Amino acid sequence: MARISLKxxxxxxxxxxxxxTPLLSVLRDNLSLHGPRFGCGLGQCGACTVLxxxxxxxxxxxxxxxxxxxxxxxxxxxxSVAHPHAIQAAFVEEQAAQCGYCMNGMVMGAKVLLDKNxxxxxxxxxxxxxxxxxxxxxxxxxxxxIQRVASSSVKA
Amino acid sequence: MExxxxxxxxxxxxxxxxxxxxxxxxxxxxxxxxxxxGLSVDGMDxxxxxSWLAISKDGTVTVFTGKVELGTxxxxxxxxxxxxxxxxxxxxxxxxxxxxxxxxxxGVTAAARTIERGGVQLRQASAAxxxxxxxxxxxxxxxxxxxxxxxxxVVSVIGSPSKKIAYGDLLxxxxxxxxxxxxxxxxxxxxAPDVPVKNPKDYKVVGQSIPRxxxxxxxxxxxxxxxxxxxxxxxxxxxxxxxxxxxxxSSVDESSIKDIPGVVKVVREGSFVGVVAETEWAAIQAARQxxxxxxxxxxxxxxxxxxxxxxxxxxxxxxxxxxxxxxNVDTGLSQAQKKYEATYYWPFQLHGMMGPPCALxxxxxxxxxIWTGTQGPFRTRDSIAKMLNIPPKNVHLLYREGSGSYxxxxxxxxxxxxxxxxxxxxxxxxxxxxxEDEHAWDPKGPAQVQTIRAGVDAQGNVVAWDFMDRSQPWxxxxxxxxxxxxxxxxxxxxxxxxxxxxxxxxxxTFENQKVLAANIPWVQQGQWPLRTSNLxxxxxxxxxxxxxxxxxxxxxxxxxDPVQFRLRxxxxxxxxxxILTATANKAGWTARPAPALASSGGKAIGRGVAVxxxxxxxxxxxxxxxxxxxxxxxxVKKITLGHDCGLIVNPDGLKNQIEGNVLQxxxxxxxxxxQFDSTGQKNLDWDSYPVIRFEQVPDVEIVLIDRPxxxxxxxxxxxxxxxxxxxxxxxxxxxxARLRRVPFTAERVKGAIKT
Numbered sequence: 001m002a003r004i005s006l007k008x009x010x011x012x013x014x015x016x017x018x019x020x021t022p023l024l025s026v027l028r029d030n031l032s033l034h035g036p037r038f039g040c041g042l043g044q045c046g047a048c049t050v051l052x053x054x055x056x057x058x059x060x061x062x063x064x065x066x067x068x069x070x071x072x073x074x075x076x077x078x079x080s081v082a083h084p085h086a087i088q089a090a091f092v093e094e095q096a097a098q099c100g101y102c103m104n105g106m107v108m109g110a111k112v113l114l115d116k117n118x119x120x121x122x123x124x125x126x127x128x129x130x131x132x133x134x135x136x137x138x139x140x141x142x143x144x145x146i147q148r149v150a151s152s153s154v155k156a
Numbered sequence: 157m158e159x160x161x162x163x164x165x166x167x168x169x170x171x172x173x174x175x176x177x178x179x180x181x182x183x184x185x186x187x188x189x190x191x192x193x194g195l196s197v198d199g200m201d202x203x204x205x206x207s208w209l210a211i212s213k214d215g216t217v218t219v220f221t222g223k224v225e226l227g228t229x230x231x232x233x234x235x236x237x238x239x240x241x242x243x244x245x246x247x248x249x250x251x252x253x254x255x256x257x258x259x260x261x262x263g264v265t266a267a268a269r270t271i272e273r274g275g276v277q278l279r280q281a282s283a284a285x286x287x288x289x290x291x292x293x294x295x296x297x298x299x300x301x302x303x304x305x306x307x308x309x310v311v312s313v314i315g316s317p318s319k320k321i322a323y324g325d326l327l328x329x330x331x332x333x334x335x336x337x338x339x340x341x342x343x344x345x346x347x348a349p350d351v352p353v354k355n356p357k358d359y360k361v362v363g364q365s366i367p368r369x370x371x372x373x374x375x376x377x378x379x380x381x382x383x384x385x386x387x388x389x390x391x392x393x394x395x396x397x398x399x400x401x402x403x404x405x406s407s408v409d410e411s412s413i414k415d416i417p418g419v420v421k422v423v424r425e426g427s428f429v430g431v432v433a434e435t436e437w438a439a440i441q442a443a444r445q446x447x448x449x450x451x452x453x454x455x456x457x458x459x460x461x462x463x464x465x466x467x468x469x470x471x472x473x474x475x476x477x478x479x480x481x482x483x484n485v486d487t488g489l490s491q492a493q494k495k496y497e498a499t500y501y502w503p504f505q506l507h508g509m510m511g512p513p514c515a516l517x518x519x520x521x522x523x524x525x526i527w528t529g530t531q532g533p534f535r536t537r538d539s540i541a542k543m544l545n546i547p548p549k550n551v552h553l554l555y556r557e558g559s560g561s562y563x564x565x566x567x568x569x570x571x572x573x574x575x576x577x578x579x580x581x582x583x584x585x586x587x588x589x590x591x592e593d594e595h596a597w598d599p600k601g602p603a604q605v606q607t608i609r610a611g612v613d614a615q616g617n618v619v620a621w622d623f624m625d626r627s628q629p630w631x632x633x634x635x636x637x638x639x640x641x642x643x644x645x646x647x648x649x650x651x652x653x654x655x656x657x658x659x660x661x662x663x664x665t666f667e668n669q670k671v672l673a674a675n676i677p678w679v680q681q682g683q684w685p686l687r688t689s690n691l692x693x694x695x696x697x698x699x700x701x702x703x704x705x706x707x708x709x710x711x712x713x714x715x716x717d718p719v720q721f722r723l724r725x726x727x728x729x730x731x732x733x734x735i736l737t738a739t740a741n742k743a744g745w746t747a748r749p750a751p752a753l754a755s756s757g758g759k760a761i762g763r764g765v766a767v768x769x770x771x772x773x774x775x776x777x778x779x780x781x782x783x784x785x786x787x788x789x790x791x792v793k794k795i796t797l798g799h800d801c802g803l804i805v806n807p808d809g810l811k812n813q814i815e816g817n818v819l820q821x822x823x824x825x826x827x828x829x830x831q832f833d834s835t836g837q838k839n840l841d842w843d844s845y846p847v848i849r850f851e852q853v854p855d856v857e858i859v860l861i862d863r864p865x866x867x868x869x870x871x872x873x874x875x876x877x878x879x880x881x882x883x884x885x886x887x888x889x890x891x892x893a894r895l896r897r898v899p900f901t902a903e904r905v906k907g908a909i910k911t
Contacts, residue, residue: 099227
């Protein structure tokens with residue numbers, strides 16, 4: 001056991017955990033942040049994605065201790081049902097989910113994609129999200145939701 | 157979902173009898189129940205109107221349904237049906253779903269039967285409630301029922317709009333206390349069948365693309381999945397199972413995990429092994445590290461897919477399901493001018509849930525509370541009761557949505573695992589399977605073999621059609637034990653549920669025609685990683701792949717356009733010929749025989765068509781593909797999918813289902829096959845069992861035919877059925893090569909082009 005200090009969604013949080021505990025477990029079990037989800041534990045599906053200093057990371061593979069002193073953003077840090085982020089609002093507009101289990105990765109992946117390229121082409125969206133898996137087959141709606149955000153944002 | 161709302165409703169309704177506050181994904185639902193309301197072993201008594209719904213003083217309608225949301229949007233559609241028939245605003249309807257103490261058992265949520273059967277049950281119950289409310293209003297407003305009208309839950313007198321009363325005031329928060337007719341069980345139950353219903357011409361809510369109620373919270377982390385459910389004092393469990401067929405542990409070395417802090421117990425019962433720990437991470441580590449030596453299993457796994465196919469071909473069927481037997485196929489074949497014979501192969505495939513299943517169980521003495529994502533709340537309740545040897549009524553199951561399951565969570569293994577571990581330790585235990593547990597022990601879609609013989613006369617007319625499907629039944633079905641129960645020594649009591657018989661060409665009418673589904677027994681029922689269950693549109697994908705490839709092959713050989721050729725024999729139901737024609741038109745189909753003229757470059761393009769009837773929903777698919785002739789790589793560019801499921805309840809929800817079905821179908825056609833040998837299953841993660849990714853996703857165009865004069869039919873799975881065959885036929889169109897084995901890997905396509 002060790003004391004781990006994390007900065008999550010702008011707040012400082014301290015937990016007592018085995019330093020090798022995956023960040024995903026700490027976020028879900030210690031901090032009750034259920035946006036990131038366990039899908040494979042192997043970094044293959046993307047359901048556990050969080051932002052670490054603005055980049056996507058698979059939190060199932062990242063020891064919590066390795067995320068100390070870094071800015072962690074989870075899905076909850078983007079927005080809420082009452083105050084959604086533009087990406088979350090666009091996903092609702094396009095009804096871009098079925099079971100929604102993979103949506104954490106899709107929204108977080110879209111966030112970084114759009115941060116880096118505010119007006120991606122369909123091919124760029126597909127490439128950008130190619131490592132995120134969805135079994136229900138809502139890919140086309142996700143693409144449309146991202147296009148909706150891109151078209152409504154002010155062109156740089 | 158806020159506590160404040162919960163308390164205020166509690167106060168509001170305090171005087172109305174026993175009140176249970178429950179959680180539904182629609183928010184906090186308040187259940188108003190009088191003492192002793194007909195709760196039976198099989199859920200609430202369906203002949204009591206109050207079992208179906210309650211109306212509180214503020215006019216909120218709470219529906220107690222045994223149907224559950226699996227991520228398809230179906231519960232939103234059910235709420236639309238209730239709102240429509242009751243004449244209340246959509247946002248006044250709360251769906252309280254899958255609680256075995258308060259819901260009516262409407263059968264499992266599966267087989268695209270939820271709208272078709274469950275929706276009609278709720279429509280009829282709502283119509284009965286509306287009828288009763290009008291009766292009450294008639295007395296209160298002193299006006300005959302036929303002079304009354306209802307708008308948004310307010311009854312008024314036609315011509316005197318000031319004479320009005322709201323539903324909530326009519327009942328005053330009390331029960332209806334009315335009996336209704338309900339006969340039959342589960343999804344076959346007929347509810348208040350004689351109560352008249354609205355004319356679909358007057359529909360305002362049904363037929364609208366109302367946004368799904370569950371989605372906003374799924375994009376923000378606020379939605380509570382089964383994986384997110386917790387209770388105070390909860391421990392975490394993980395299962396430890398062998399890599400191959402089940403056997404008993406010959407030794408379990410508990411010292412192998414003594415260095416992991418927080419491990420509470422190694423649970424051993426029968427041949428079940430699991431670990432329970434204070435934290436999830438400790439449980440994960442302990443399950444990985446625990447040294448278990450498994451005894452030699454008595455049942456060896458087969459050496460690979462080819463041995464399974466040989467077994468299917470060479471083993472006697474225990475039950476032949478003859479779907480069509482017209483004329484005499486042997487005579488027809490003997491008189492045929494030309495014959496066509498082929499064998500088609502479909503592999504074991506995974507359901508592939510993105511989130512491994514998860515359940516929370518709290519077993520205390522002879523009572524159990526279970527939170528889980530099962531597709532059959534009552535079925536899972538009963539299987540847990542049987543395993544724990546307690547009465548079903550002592551098990552309270554509360555549905556919590558899990559990851560999309562496509563049939564997989566009809567066999568809710570993890571709930572049994574959690575119950576077993578909770579009983580062993582006397583505290584609540586949450587169990588989630590790891591990825592490799594789910595890949596290995598998912599009760600898979602069974603492998604199938606189709607043999608087909610057909611013959612044409614001198615004019616090129618099909619005069620004989622002899623189709624045989626050879627498939628195993630679902631080992632995980634009926635009363636057969638799931639994994640934990642099997643490990644406790646429970647034995648299968650039946651041969652399993654038959655893997656369907658649709659799609660063998662019975663949509664066509666031929667002079668001599670036989671369509672047969674043969675059921676091949678497994679001696680290893682349920683005890684090895686190749687256990688089987690219903691996978692979305694069970695069996696139909698394989699049968700339609702074979703039958704629609706064959707009809708295509710005959711059309712090509714007869715130099716007839718494949719759409720025109722099919723239409724000659726689609727004479728039994730005009731809905732199916734209409735969906736085929738509409739789909740072909742939308743896809744810009746121009747008549748010509750296949751294959752296309754050979755292309756000179758390295759890429760060949762092709763188009764293919766297929767048509768299907770699943771549970772009376774008609775579908776047609778046109779696939780446009782490109783084949784890299786040097787590598788055999790197939791790219792699906794576009795699928796046009798036509799769909800007729802009678803009355804459409806929610807058009808956008810239906811389109812979402814169709815898009816998803818199409819993409820899942822492309823994935824299963826091109827990529828998916830369970831690999832194994834006698835030592836166990838080989839693909840235990842997403843790298844070794846790939847599913848479709850963004851860069852492989854085709855465009856999807858949808859053609860909907862709405863039939864307001866018909867019953868609503870299922871939309872959750874029929875559209876997955878014709879896609880594989882359409883792709884196979886497009887590959888033929890592009891290359892002249894016929895694929896007879898799924899998946900269409902580059903290697904197989906390249907091999908087929910060569911020969």
